[in-house]
Amino acid sequence: MGASSALSAANGNSGVGPVSMAATAARPCSGLGREASMAGGGSCLDLWRGENDGLARRWRTVTSSPGPDSSVTQTAHECQLAFTKLLQKIQGLPAALPALPLELAILYNSLVFDICLSSNSGEKLLGAIDHGLSRVLEVCAVSGRGLGSEGRWQRVLQEDTLQELQAPLHRLAALQGVLWLAANRLTTVEGLFQLLKGAKSLRPSPCHGHQNKFLSLLQMWQPPDMAESDPLLVQSVQELKGILWTSAAFLQGVQELEAGDLPAAVALLQTAATGLCSRRRLAQIFTLMGCCNMKMDKPQVAIQYLKRALQVDFTFLPALSQASLVYHQLGLREAELEVLVLLYQALDGPAQVTAELASPCFLIQMELLTCASQLSSFFVKNCPSDVKYLLAQRNLQAGRVSEAVEHYLDLLALFQEGPLHQVSLCGELALPRIPEVFLEAASALEELARHRDAIAVCEEVATRMNGLIPERLPIELDLWAAEDLPGPAGSSLTNSAGNLMKRKRESLLCVLWRAAAYLIQGLAWAGLEEAKEAISHLSRCLNDLLRVHFVTTGSNSSTGKEAEQMGLSEAKVLPQIRQLALTGRGIQFLHLGRNKEALADFQHSLLVCPDRPSANLYLAHTLWKLDRRQEAAAHWQKPHVNAAGLEEEAERSFPIYLRPCMRQTKFPHTESLAKNVGSFLAGSSQGP
Numbered sequence: 001m002g003a004s005s006a007l008s009a010a011n012g013n014s015g016v017g018p019v020s021m022a023a024t025a026a027r028p029c030s031g032l033g034r035e036a037s038m039a040g041g042g043s044c045l046d047l048w049r050g051e052n053d054g055l056a057r058r059w060r061t062v063t064s065s066p067g068p069d070s071s072v073t074q075t076a077h078e079c080q081l082a083f084t085k086l087l088q089k090i091q092g093l094p095a096a097l098p099a100l101p102l103e104l105a106i107l108y109n110s111l112v113f114d115i116c117l118s119s120n121s122g123e124k125l126l127g128a129i130d131h132g133l134s135r136v137l138e139v140c141a142v143s144g145r146g147l148g149s150e151g152r153w154q155r156v157l158q159e160d161t162l163q164e165l166q167a168p169l170h171r172l173a174a175l176q177g178v179l180w181l182a183a184n185r186l187t188t189v190e191g192l193f194q195l196l197k198g199a200k201s202l203r204p205s206p207c208h209g210h211q212n213k214f215l216s217l218l219q220m221w222q223p224p225d226m227a228e229s230d231p232l233l234v235q236s237v238q239e240l241k242g243i244l245w246t247s248a249a250f251l252q253g254v255q256e257l258e259a260g261d262l263p264a265a266v267a268l269l270q271t272a273a274t275g276l277c278s279r280r281r282l283a284q285i286f287t288l289m290g291c292c293n294m295k296m297d298k299p300q301v302a303i304q305y306l307k308r309a310l311q312v313d314f315t316f317l318p319a320l321s322q323a324s325l326v327y328h329q330l331g332l333r334e335a336e337l338e339v340l341v342l343l344y345q346a347l348d349g350p351a352q353v354t355a356e357l358a359s360p361c362f363l364i365q366m367e368l369l370t371c372a373s374q375l376s377s378f379f380v381k382n383c384p385s386d387v388k389y390l391l392a393q394r395n396l397q398a399g400r401v402s403e404a405v406e407h408y409l410d411l412l413a414l415f416q417e418g419p420l421h422q423v424s425l426c427g428e429l430a431l432p433r434i435p436e437v438f439l440e441a442a443s444a445l446e447e448l449a450r451h452r453d454a455i456a457v458c459e460e461v462a463t464r465m466n467g468l469i470p471e472r473l474p475i476e477l478d479l480w481a482a483e484d485l486p487g488p489a490g491s492s493l494t495n496s497a498g499n500l501m502k503r504k505r506e507s508l509l510c511v512l513w514r515a516a517a518y519l520i521q522g523l524a525w526a527g528l529e530e531a532k533e534a535i536s537h538l539s540r541c542l543n544d545l546l547r548v549h550f551v552t553t554g555s556n557s558s559t560g561k562e563a564e565q566m567g568l569s570e571a572k573v574l575p576q577i578r579q580l581a582l583t584g585r586g587i588q589f590l591h592l593g594r595n596k597e598a599l600a601d602f603q604h605s606l607l608v609c610p611d612r613p614s615a616n617l618y619l620a621h622t623l624w625k626l627d628r629r630q631e632a633a634a635h636w637q638k639p640h641v642n643a644a645g646l647e648e649e650a651e652r653s654f655p656i657y658l659r660p661c662m663r664q665t666k667f668p669h670t671e672s673l674a675k676n677v678g679s680f681l682a683g684s685s686q687g688p
Contacts, residue, residue: 045099049231051086052106055079056232076363079234080113095135097162104168105231107132111175112235116363122179129176136165149176150188157195167224170196171233174223174240181247182369186214186255189248193217214252215271218245235363239276246275247369250285254375262292277366283313288378290322299326317346318379324390333398340394344387385414389431393656396440401448408441412457435461435513439657442520447660451524458517458524465514473511474549475504475568508548508570515544515577516657523584523664531588538585545578576654579609583665586618590625598622613647617667624673629680636677 062075087110090103107128114125126149133152137144140162144152153176156169173196180189190213197217223237253268266289273285286309293302303326309319320343327336392407415434431437438461446454522537550571586601602619609615616638623632651662667673 045102048086048090048106049102051082052102052109053232055082055086056109056234059234076113076117080110080117083110083113086110091131091135095138097139097164100136100139101164101168102231103135104132104165104172105233108168108171108175109234112233112363115175115178115368122183126176126179129172129179132172136169150191153192153195167226167230170223171237171240174237174244177244178240178364178369181244181251182371184251186248186251189244190214190217193221196221215245215249218248240364242276243364243366243369246272246277247366249275250277250281250366250370253285253288254370254378257288257292257378262296266292275366279313280316281366281370283309283316283319284375284379285309286312287316287319287322290319290326291378294322294326294329299330302326303330315346317343317382320346321382321387328394333394337391337394337398340387340391343382344384344391347382347384347387385411386431388414389437392444393440396444396656401444405441405444405448405450408437408444411437412441433509435464435509436655436657439513439516439520442517443657443660446520446524446527447663449527451527454524455521458521461517462514462521465510465517468507468510469514469544469547470507471547472549473504473507473547474551475508477550477552477568505568505570508568511544511548512570512573512577515541515581518544519577519581519584519661520657522581523661526584526588531591534588535585538581538588541581542578542585545574545581548574572653573655573658575608576658579605579612579615580658580661580665582608583612583615583618584661586622587665590622595622595625599626609650612650614665614667617670617673620677621667621669621673624676629677633677633681633684636673 059075059079062072083106087103087106090099090106093099095103111125111128114128130149130152133156134144136156137152140156142155144155147155153173173192177189177192180192193214194217197220218241221241223241226233226236249268250272253265253272256262256265256268269285269289269292273282273289277285286305290302290305290309293299293305303323306319306323306326309316310323313319320339324336324339324343327333327339388407388411392404392411395401395404395407415437432440438457442454442457442461445451445457518537518541522534522541525531525534525537550568582601582605586598586605589595589598589601599619599622602615602622605615606612606619616635620632620635623629623635647666651659654662
């Protein structure tokens with residue numbers, strides 16, 4: 001019965017929208033004189049009172065022992081129509097004091113059903129309240145001409161309103177608060193409840209922490225008790241008070257979270273959690289509190305709230321998603337993987353639905369005042385492919401290569417079934433570009449020694465890139481920098497430069513993807529002990545990278561480092577691939593006994609990435625084999641201090657699909673080289 005979309009139209013001041021229903025209403029008393037029909041014991045009032053109470057009792061009976069949802073919904077629609085017709089009857093006659101308490105009760109009941117069933121727009125609902133207030137002012141002989149909703153309430157509540165109208169007006173004010181709160185007009189609602197408390201102005205006085213003051217106003221508001229002689233209501237004003245209080249705390253908590261005041265957000269959300277709300281909304285509250293605590297660097301507290309969210313509503317998947325992020329932050333890899341498996345199973349299986357309603361007898365509930373769109377930035381719907389990718393990636397990072405490969409292969413199968421969203425709305429779970437997923441899968445296959453499978457997956461990438469790579473790719477860094485400079489919006493110069501750089505960036509990515517595919521294929525052929533094939537593919541990789549030229553004005557070339565500093569992040573990957581390809585090819589040259597060619601590759605590799613210890617050790621090893629032992633000893637000593645730490649730090653800076661390649665090109669003979677060089681240095685120090 002969601003009404004949030006209809007209620008959102010209530011955001012502005014509604015003009016007077018008199019309910020012009022007299023022409024269509026059946027009026028059994030229209031032939032009576034006003035004095036006869038509106039007298040305290042008039043037959044029309046008795047008839048209408050009986051009709052109102054009968055409808056209210058019918059609704060209470062249905063909801064006290066509800067059957068199927070369809071029967072409750074059908075009864076709600078029937079009651080709504082009956083109350084609408086009843087309101088038309090009583091408002092079809094001029095306003096009169098004896099009839100006003102009953103009229104306002106019928107208006108209240110009619111609006112409760114209208115709000116719940118969303119049969120009217122927010123503006124029309126506000127117009128119905130305005131018309132009711134106008135009839136009160138008419139009876140009090142006070143002009144309401146030219147006043148908006150806020151002005152009418154101020155006029156009505158500041159007049160010496162008759163005692164018998166106090167309770168009906170408080171009930172109507174509760175519905176006014178519902179409509180304004182649903183439109184996120186918290187300040188306006190606060191002003192209304194200041195008036196109900198007895199203040200002289202609808203405008204709240206500015207003060208620090210006025211949001212807590214708003215909750216205090218709601219808490220202190222004491223609507224008059226129902227008398228036995230009062231017309232029956234379909235929902236008590238005390239229930240509305242509780243829903244208003246809970247909704248106000250929740251909405252303000254969300255506002256504080258958006259504003260970055262996390263302690264205030266937690267306090268308000270904690271308050272909302274103690275109120276009357278459905279299981280789904282309570283799960284959302286606990287999940288938001290988990291988000292707040294995670295941002296406040298309290299991951300352990302965040303996990304406790306997320307567990308509570310799932311205990312309340314185990315089908316609320318954003319809580320699972322958030323829990324996986326917290327476990328990742330805590331470094332609890334097993335717990336994170338377990339949560340991701342549950343999340344994927346839930347997303348991949350049939351949808352499970354949790355009832356939104358806290359109780360069918362509460363027509364107006366918190367969900368109507370706090371629509372789902374207000375939470376869309378916090379609770380993004382996950383895609384199965386996103387979670388499957390994260391499972392593959394996390395398993396690969398944890399060294400569980402076999403499990404990672406299975407997840408990657410499942411993901412590649414999903415790609416074959418049809419197009420997927422390239423980028424999820426949730427940055428934490430976003431898929432990378434599809435070629436990168438293929439490269440990661442190939443890398444994992446290669447690490448598992450499934451060399452031919454890795455070659456096949458990489459061939460798919462290389463083939464797809466063939467028609468997208470130019471013979472030469474000059475990238476003008478001046479144009480790249482100019483793209484970020486302020487200029488006339490929409491100018492042809494700005495647009496053309498930006499479009500050119502986007503095309504060149506895409507071409508650069510294609511070069512890097514195909515080069516990486518050749519790199520992994522080369523290492524796979526090396527794993528199959530096919531040195532010549534390995535050298536061929538690694539040479540293709542290096543030739544692809546030579547297509548790229550970074551240039552600046554007045555210079556024919558520039559370094560990748562300068563490109564990286566200018567914001568071209570892809571420039572960082574190019575030397576990483578080149579260094580791995582040179583090292584890998586050098587290793588194969590060593591296997592073939594072509595030591596001088598190996599030496600040249602290792603020297604070039606070290607020039608590309610001077611901080612890579614393995615490249616330096618391979619160079620020292622090759623120099624030793626060439627009997628250039630003094631040079632070998634000098635190179636061996638360079639990375640000797642904290643070599644393992646440098647290697648790990650370098651690996652973290654590489655893309656995921658290159659990290660297994662880096663591990664494959666790690667120097668394996670450290671101990672024997674150290675022993676040989678150590679003996680040589682010891683002998684040199686002793687002299688002849």
